[in-house]
Amino acid sequence: xxxxxxxxxxxxxxxxxxxxxxxxxxxxxxxxxxxxxxxxxxxxxxxxxxxxxxxxxxxxxxxxxxxxxxxxxxxxxxxxxxxxxxxxxxxxxxxxxxxxxxxxxxxxxxxxxxxxxxxxxxxxxxxxxxxxxxxxxxxxxxxxxxxxxxxxxxxxxxxxxxxxxxxxxxxxxxxxxxxxxxxxxxxxxxxxxxxxxxxxxxxxx
Amino acid sequence: xxxxxxxxxxxxxxxxxxxxxxxxxxxxxxxxxxxxxxxxxxxxxxxxxxxxxxxxxxxxxxxxxxxxxxxxxxxxxxxxxxxxxxxxxxxxxxxxxxxxxxxxxxxxxxxxxxxxxxxxxxxxxxxxxxxxxxxxxxxxxxxxxxxxxxxxxxxxxxxxxxxxxxxxxxxxxxxxxxxxxxxxxxxxxxxxxxxxxxxxxxxxxxxxxxxxxxxxxxxxxxxxxxxxxxxxxxxxxxxxxxxxxxxxxxxxxxxxxxxxxxxxxxxxxxxxxxxxxxxxxxxxxxxxxxxxxxxxxxxxxxxxxxxxxxxxxxxxxxxxxxxxxxxxxxxxxxxxxxxxxxxxxxxxxxxxxxxxxxxxxxxxxxxxxxxxxxxxxxxxxxxxxxxxxxxxxxxxxxxxxxxxxxxxxxxxxxxxxxxxxxxxxxxxxxxxxxxxxxxxxxxxxxxxxxxxxxxxxxxxxxxxxxxxxxxxxxxxxxxxxxxxxxxxxxxxxxxxxxxxxxxxxxxxxxxxxxxxxxxxxxxxxxxxxxxxxxxxxxxxxxxxxxxxxxxxxxxxxxxxxxxxxxxxxxxxxxxxxxxxxxxxxxxxxxxxxxxxxxxxxxxxxxxxxxxxxxxxxxxxxxxxxxxxxxxxxxxxxxxxxxx
Numbered sequence: 001x002x003x004x005x006x007x008x009x010x011x012x013x014x015x016x017x018x019x020x021x022x023x024x025x026x027x028x029x030x031x032x033x034x035x036x037x038x039x040x041x042x043x044x045x046x047x048x049x050x051x052x053x054x055x056x057x058x059x060x061x062x063x064x065x066x067x068x069x070x071x072x073x074x075x076x077x078x079x080x081x082x083x084x085x086x087x088x089x090x091x092x093x094x095x096x097x098x099x100x101x102x103x104x105x106x107x108x109x110x111x112x113x114x115x116x117x118x119x120x121x122x123x124x125x126x127x128x129x130x131x132x133x134x135x136x137x138x139x140x141x142x143x144x145x146x147x148x149x150x151x152x153x154x155x156x157x158x159x160x161x162x163x164x165x166x167x168x169x170x171x172x173x174x175x176x177x178x179x180x181x182x183x184x185x186x187x188x189x190x191x192x193x194x195x196x197x198x199x200x201x202x203x204x205x
Numbered sequence: 206x207x208x209x210x211x212x213x214x215x216x217x218x219x220x221x222x223x224x225x226x227x228x229x230x231x232x233x234x235x236x237x238x239x240x241x242x243x244x245x246x247x248x249x250x251x252x253x254x255x256x257x258x259x260x261x262x263x264x265x266x267x268x269x270x271x272x273x274x275x276x277x278x279x280x281x282x283x284x285x286x287x288x289x290x291x292x293x294x295x296x297x298x299x300x301x302x303x304x305x306x307x308x309x310x311x312x313x314x315x316x317x318x319x320x321x322x323x324x325x326x327x328x329x330x331x332x333x334x335x336x337x338x339x340x341x342x343x344x345x346x347x348x349x350x351x352x353x354x355x356x357x358x359x360x361x362x363x364x365x366x367x368x369x370x371x372x373x374x375x376x377x378x379x380x381x382x383x384x385x386x387x388x389x390x391x392x393x394x395x396x397x398x399x400x401x402x403x404x405x406x407x408x409x410x411x412x413x414x415x416x417x418x419x420x421x422x423x424x425x426x427x428x429x430x431x432x433x434x435x436x437x438x439x440x441x442x443x444x445x446x447x448x449x450x451x452x453x454x455x456x457x458x459x460x461x462x463x464x465x466x467x468x469x470x471x472x473x474x475x476x477x478x479x480x481x482x483x484x485x486x487x488x489x490x491x492x493x494x495x496x497x498x499x500x501x502x503x504x505x506x507x508x509x510x511x512x513x514x515x516x517x518x519x520x521x522x523x524x525x526x527x528x529x530x531x532x533x534x535x536x537x538x539x540x541x542x543x544x545x546x547x548x549x550x551x552x553x554x555x556x557x558x559x560x561x562x563x564x565x566x567x568x569x570x571x572x573x574x575x576x577x578x579x580x581x582x583x584x585x586x587x588x589x590x591x592x593x594x595x596x597x598x599x600x601x602x603x604x605x606x607x608x609x610x611x612x613x614x615x616x617x618x619x620x621x622x623x624x625x626x627x628x629x630x631x632x633x634x635x636x637x638x639x640x641x642x643x644x645x646x647x648x649x650x651x652x653x654x655x656x657x658x659x660x661x662x663x664x665x666x667x668x669x670x671x672x673x674x675x676x677x678x679x680x681x682x683x684x685x686x687x688x689x690x691x692x693x694x695x696x697x698x699x700x701x702x703x704x705x706x707x708x709x710x711x712x713x714x715x716x717x718x719x720x721x722x723x724x725x726x727x728x729x730x731x732x733x734x735x736x737x738x739x740x741x742x743x744x745x746x747x748x749x750x751x752x753x754x755x756x757x758x759x760x761x762x763x764x765x766x767x768x769x770x771x772x773x774x775x776x777x778x779x780x781x782x783x784x785x786x787x788x789x790x791x792x793x794x795x796x797x798x799x800x801x802x803x804x805x806x807x808x809x810x811x812x813x814x815x816x817x818x819x820x821x822x823x824x825x826x827x828x829x830x831x832x833x834x835x836x837x838x839x840x841x842x843x844x845x846x847x848x
Binding site: 001002003004005006007008009010011012013014015016017020021022023024026027030031033034035037038041042045048049052053058127128129130131132133134135137138152156160165168170171 | 220223334406445455462463470767785834835
């Protein structure tokens with residue numbers, strides 16, 4: 001074994017970094033890719049089935065009703081305002097602001113889950129009716145899992161930041177990364193919204 | 206914030222703390238806790254890697270025994286040894302176990318063990334996720350084998366085509382167990398892929414820019430990304446299959462606007478990349494072995510790296526060649542034939558680079574190198590039959606015959622298992638501190654190489670003579686009898702070689718000669734630490750200024766210093782140039798990954814029987830994950846650096 005020749009001192013390096021400097025950021029990006037691929041393939045299933053049909057949705061089914069899904073989409077888009085504020089506050093280490101906003105975003109998450117319930121109720125088809133219904137339910141269930149996951153994550157973070165752990169730099173990184181995950185959740189929704197609500201209307205008989 | 210601490214307040218490695226004093230302190234910080242709880246809560250990548258490796262080999266032995274059972278049954282016509290139903294389970298379990306429980310996990314195992322040592326870091330990123338990955342894999346493999354022993358083993362083939370595997374033609378729970386085993390292994394593989402991607406991108410030694418990464422690390426990076434993009438497909442489609450069977454969705458039901466071919470598309474969108482997920486790490490082994498045993502830097506490093514990346518990309522454009530017999534538009538035939546043939550180009554580039562390296566170097570034909578030569582010969586034959594099968598008219602003749610069986614055993618055993626056996630021989634001294642017996646190793650190689658050819662070469666001819674795969678018996682007088690008998694004899698010879706290999710491992714564990722830190726005079730960083738490596742990997746983080754660090758610095762290895770000694774700390778570097786950037790804590794040992802894996806297992810197993818398991822089972826999984834991520838190191842004070 002070779003003897004060491006000391007060249008660089010690492011002790012002055014910081015113990016946390018935001019964005020691509022943090023390891024968890026890369027882990028989360030990898031999970032985006034995994035979940036994004038699953039959602040894209042789910043959309044591909046939907047389009048593959050659509051491509052084999054004369055009419056979409058297959059008669060006699062009607063396209064999903066618009067109100068619940070559209071309201072959900074609007075609220076989801078609006079949620080980016082507090083979400084961006086959390087990210088900025090976390091990056092500046094503003095603990096009180098982070099604490100307050102995490103409670104706000106958790107409440108928004110809850111409201112979204114309630115709206116999502118109404119969405120399931122307005123699809124005008126059940127998963128067992130035909131493959132169109134199966135694909136529709138699959139897309140919505142997949143996306144709901146993400147809303148649910150991030151909601152729980154925000155709740156836990158809100159609790160965590162109210163303890164003494166909240167003072168650690170790495171916990172602010174966690175908050176910033178949770179905000180990044182939320183962006184993925186709403187960005188991923190936009191093409192699904194078009195697919196679920198508007199493609200059947202454009203394709204209609 | 207109060208209680209800021211300056212860097213001076215902590216004990217760090219460096220010129221003042223090095224040698225034995227440092228080793229003692231680092232060992233205290235990084236070793237696992239004693240007892241069963243310590244064993245179950247370890248986050249040491251070397252321990253997890255070893256367990257992954259041993260488990261994968263247990264599955265290899267089990268699936269190998271099934272392969273021998275298949276060969277015994279087919280050794281003569283109209284054999285009554287195994288019933289048709291049992292035979293269906295046996296070939297399904299053979300393929301499923303080999304692909305999902307041996308081939309992919311064994312490559313992950315090698316990566317989990319080797320990559321941190323090769324990169325000069327103390328542990329993988331997300332060390333607990335790594336442990337979780339192993340436990341989930343173990344649970345999935347155990348579940349399907351228990352089911353098989355209880356006579357509810359899957360019986361619809363390793364790719365479970367619908368409608369055969371659908372609710373109408375496969376009642377009972379056999380297919381659901383298969384589908385859920387897929388879910389287990391996908392979760393495990395995806396977790397390992399996230400761990401590896403992050404480790405390779407963020408934890409390389411200072412100075413190890415992307416252009417200086419070991420080829421094996423490149424292979425694992427490409428493969429991890431391939432896992433990330435391909436495995437969601439099979440996870441999705443196996444979930445669709447289960448929901449067709451359990452809650453009445455209609456994805457694959459053509460009477461309700463579904464389509465059975467959708468299954469094949471989604472399965473092979475994963476299944477074809479899967480083949481390269483198994484093959485590319487093996488080429489990584491080959492590059493490392495060829496470099497060491499040729500005594501010179503690998504020729505064409507950029508070409509090899511680009512070939513790895515190109516194979517990874519092309520792998521996603523070939524899946525339809527598994528579906529030529531389903532009928533496609535002419536344009537589709539032409540495109541997928543061209544793409545399938547094109548993928549032989551990067552493979553060819555790699556082979557020429559290895560040959561050039563051997564040619565120009567001073568090759569030593571020790572056992573690892575013998576396996577490499579055996580690999581090149583066998584893989585080239587398998588590659589040739591692959592090019593043949595890429596041609597649609599030939600494929601339509603040979604589809605579902607023993608020709609295909611011969612082809613994929615040539616590329617998978619020749620292309621992946623041979624390099625793996627070479628790699629185990631090569632890294633065994635690092636893992637155990639002892640050398641494997643050269644004599645037994647050579648015996649295993651020659652018996653294995655010849656036995657393999659005798660077993661699988663005749664299958665080409667059987668396929669051309671029209672013998673279909675997956676038949677449990679055949680009639681005499683079709684011209685298949687002699688070739689089948691020869692194949693069976695070869696299979697037993699090949700199996701004997703594996704037995705000798707495993708005996709060699711077991712004997713060498715106790716009696717092998719002491720290896721020292723670098724028995725092969727290799728150039729990679731994993732050889733810069735003792736054998737077996739201490740729990741913390743390298744005492745000081747090495748600094749790299751070229752592609753072959755140990756050959757460049759034979760006397761003194763440049764190192765960086767200043768990491769904390771009394772807390773598990775790792776160094777993060779920048780993605781492209783590997784400039785030191787951040788010091789981060791590494792996960793402490795924890796039981797939570799095991800608890801989370803158990804909760805996940807309960808959810809997956811119960812959801813075979815009721816969809817409500819997804820809802821109810823989510824509660825313990827969520828609770829376990831919260832327990833996992835809740836910070837516990839209460840005594841750690843924030844440590845911003847103050848100047």
